[in-house]
Amino acid sequence: MNQEYSGGGDPAKSLELLWGLQARPTRGPKPALTVERIVDAATRIADAEGLAAMSMRRVADELGVGAMTLYRYVPGKGELLDVMLDSAYAELPLREVTGDWRKKLDEVARENRELYLRHPWMLYVATSRPPLGPGVMAKYEWELAAVEGIGLTDVEMDAAVALVNGYVHGAVRSAIDAKQVIQSSGITDKEWWEAHEPLLEKIGDAQKFPIASRVGTTVGQEFEAAYDSEHGFEFGLARVLDGIAALLADR
Amino acid sequence: MNQEYSGGGDPAKSLELLWGLQARPTRGPKPALTVERIVDAATRIADAEGLAAMSMRRVADELGVGAMTLYRYVPGKGELLDVMLDSAYAELPLREVTGDWRKKLDEVARENRELYLRHPWMLYVATSRPPLGPGVMAKYEWELAAVEGIGLTDVEMDAAVALVNGYVHGAVRSAIDAKQVIQSSGITDKEWWEAHEPLLEKIGDAQKFPIASRVGTTVGQEFEAAYDSEHGFEFGLARVLDGIAALLADR
DNA sequence: CCTCACTGAGTACGCTGTACGAGGTAACCG
DNA sequence: CGGTTACCTCGTACAGCGTACTCAGTGAGG
Numbered sequence: 237m238n239q240e241y242s243g244g245g246d247p248a249k250s251l252e253l254l255w256g257l258q259a260r261p262t263r264g265p266k267p268a269l270t271v272e273r274i275v276d277a278a279t280r281i282a283d284a285e286g287l288a289a290m291s292m293r294r295v296a297d298e299l300g301v302g303a304m305t306l307y308r309y310v311p312g313k314g315e316l317l318d319v320m321l322d323s324a325y326a327e328l329p330l331r332e333v334t335g336d337w338r339k340k341l342d343e344v345a346r347e348n349r350e351l352y353l354r355h356p357w358m359l360y361v362a363t364s365r366p367p368l369g370p371g372v373m374a375k376y377e378w379e380l381a382a383v384e385g386i387g388l389t390d391v392e393m394d395a396a397v398a399l400v401n402g403y404v405h406g407a408v409r410s411a412i413d414a415k416q417v418i419q420s421s422g423i424t425d426k427e428w429w430e431a432h433e434p435l436l437e438k439i440g441d442a443q444k445f446p447i448a449s450r451v452g453t454t455v456g457q458e459f460e461a462a463y464d465s466e467h468g469f470e471f472g473l474a475r476v477l478d479g480i481a482a483l484l485a486d487r
Numbered sequence: 488m489n490q491e492y493s494g495g496g497d498p499a500k501s502l503e504l505l506w507g508l509q510a511r512p513t514r515g516p517k518p519a520l521t522v523e524r525i526v527d528a529a530t531r532i533a534d535a536e537g538l539a540a541m542s543m544r545r546v547a548d549e550l551g552v553g554a555m556t557l558y559r560y561v562p563g564k565g566e567l568l569d570v571m572l573d574s575a576y577a578e579l580p581l582r583e584v585t586g587d588w589r590k591k592l593d594e595v596a597r598e599n600r601e602l603y604l605r606h607p608w609m610l611y612v613a614t615s616r617p618p619l620g621p622g623v624m625a626k627y628e629w630e631l632a633a634v635e636g637i638g639l640t641d642v643e644m645d646a647a648v649a650l651v652n653g654y655v656h657g658a659v660r661s662a663i664d665a666k667q668v669i670q671s672s673g674i675t676d677k678e679w680w681e682a683h684e685p686l687l688e689k690i691g692d693a694q695k696f697p698i699a700s701r702v703g704t705t706v707g708q709e710f711e712a713a714y715d716s717e718h719g720f721e722f723g724l725a726r727v728l729d730g731i732a733a734l735l736a737d738r
Numbered sequence: 739c740c741t742c743a744c745t746g747a748g749t750a751c752g753c754t755g756t757a758c759g760a761g762g763t764a765a766c767c768g
Numbered sequence: 769c770g771g772t773t774a775c776c777t778c779g780t781a782c783a784g785c786g787t788a789c790t791c792a793g794t795g796a797g798g
Binding site for chain 3: 769770771772773774775776777778779780781782783784785786787788789790791792793794795796797798
C-alpha cells in the first residue's frame with residue numbers, strides 16, 4: 237500500500253524557502269547542509285524508491301546526518317515536498333516553440349509528460365494551488381504563453397492550460413499505476429482478464445455486462461501488444477486539443 | 488499533511504471479498520461483524536473526517552471491537568479500500584439516458600462528479616485498474632453504453648470513457664483541494680495573490696512573468712466572485728466532449 | 739458431551755513525523 | 769583575548785500507524 241502526500245506545508249514558510257528569503261545568520265557554526273542538498277537527496281530517493289520510501293530519517297541517512305538536523309533547514313516534510321515539487325518543475329526546458337497554439341500546447345503536454353515519467357512521485361503529491369516558487373511560476377508563464385493572443389479570455393486561458401495539464405497528469409498517472417501493478421503482481425492486463433474470465437462468467441459477466449466484457453477483453457489484448465500507453469496518450473491529447481480548437485472555431 | 492493511500496490490496500483477495508466468494512464456515516461462534524458493516528463504518532469515517540482519519544483502530548472503535556478483529560474479515564487496509572471504492576461506485580444511479588451520446592456522456596460526467604463530491608476521499612485513492620467488483624463493473628458497463636454504436640472502436644470507446652472520467656476526477660479534485668486550502672488557511676485565492684503581490688513584485692514578477700501575473704490576478708478575482716468551480720467544470724467538460732465530437736465528425 | 743475450528747482481542751514490533759532539550763561550535767563584543 | 773550568545777547537531781521521546789503473533793473463549797458437528 238503506497239502512502240501518498242500532499243505538499244500541505246505552511247504556504248508562507250514554503251514561499252520563503254522557495255525564493256531563498258531566509259537571512260543567513262553570521263553567528264554560530266557554519267551549516268553543514270543546504271536546502272538544495274536536502275531537496276536533491278529527497279528527490280533522488282523518491283525517484284528511485286517511491287514517495288513512501290522518502291521519510292525524513294531516510295533522507296537524513298542519505299546525507300549522513302541525524303534526522304532532526306533536517307528540521308534546521310526545512311520546517312517540516314510538507315514544506316520539503318513543496319520545494320521538491322518546485323525544483324522538479326524547474327527542470328522543464330521551457331523551449332520557445334514556433335508555430336500555432338496547437339503545436340505549442342502539444343509541446344507543453346509532451347514536456348510535462350516526460351517530466352512526470354522522470355519523477356513519478358510528482359503525480360502522487362497533491363498540487364492544487366502549488367506554492368508559487370520560481371519553477372512553478374516559470375512553468376505557468378510558459379504554458380500560458382502557448383495560448384496567449386489566440387482569442388481566449390484570461391479565465392479561459394487558465395482553464396485551457398489546466399485542462400491540458402490535468403489530462404497529462406491523469407494519463408501519465410494511469411500509465412504508471414498500470415505498470416506498477418504489472419510489476420508488483422507479475423500479471424499483465426491480458427492475463428488478468430483471462431484469469432478472471434471463469435470467475436466473471438460464473439457471476440454472469442457476459443450477460444450482465446456485455447459491452448464491458450467485450451471492450452475489456454479487446455483493450456487488454458491491445459495493451460498487451462505494446463500498442464500501449466503511448467497511443468492512449470496521443471488519443472486523449474488529440475481529443476483535448478480538438479476540444480480547444482472547437483472553442484476557437486466558434487468565435 | 489494528508490496521507491493518502493492507493494487501494495493496493497492483493498487483487499485476488501479483493502476480488503474474493505468483492506464478490507462474496509468466501510465459504511462461510513459452520514463451526515465456531517457466529518461472526519459479530521460483516522464485511523459490509525466494516526465498509527460502511529469506514530466509509531462513514533472517511534466521508535466525515537477524511538481518508539487520514541480512517542485508520543484500522545478508528546474503524547474498529549466505531550464498531551465497538553478491537554482493532555485486530557477487523558483482520559478476521561478483511562486481509563488488510565488496502566483490500567478494505569478496494570471494497571469501499573467498489574461499494575461507493577455502486578451508489579451511482581446508472582440511469583438510462585435517452586438521447587445522443589453527448590447527452591449520455593454528460594450525464595456520466597455529472598453523476599461521477601456528484602459521487603466524488605459526496606465521497607471526496609475517493610479522489611485520493613489510486614484507482615488504476617480498480618478491482619473489478621460489481622460496482623465498478625456496472626459503472627464501466629453504464630459508461631461504455633453511452634458511446635456504444637456511435638462509430639468508435641472498442642479501444643476508442645475505452646479511451647473516450649477514460650478521458651471523461653479522468654477529466655471529472657481531476658476537476659473535482661482540484662475544486663476540493665482548493666476548498667480545503669481556503670478552509671484550512673482561511674485565505675481565499677484573491678487574498679493569496681494580494682498578500683504575495685509585494686513579494687512577487689520584489690522578485691520581479693511582473694517583468695519576468697507578465698502573462699502569469701495578469702492571468703493569475705484575473706482568475707483569482709473571478710473565483711472570488713463565486714463564478715467558481717461550477718463554471719470551470721462546465722468549460723472543461725464542454726471541451727472534452729467537443730474533442731470527442733470532432734473525432735466523430737472526421738469519420 | 740467432547741472436540742476442535744473458529745472468533746475476538748491484548749500485546750508487541752517496526753515504522754512514521756516531529757517536539758524537546760542537551761551539548762558543541764564559532765562569531766561578535768567588551 | 770575571554771566571555772557571551774546565537775546557532776548547529778542530534779539523542780531521546782511520544783503518539784500514531786498497519787499488522788504479526790498468540791492465547792483464551794465459544795459453539796456447532798460427530
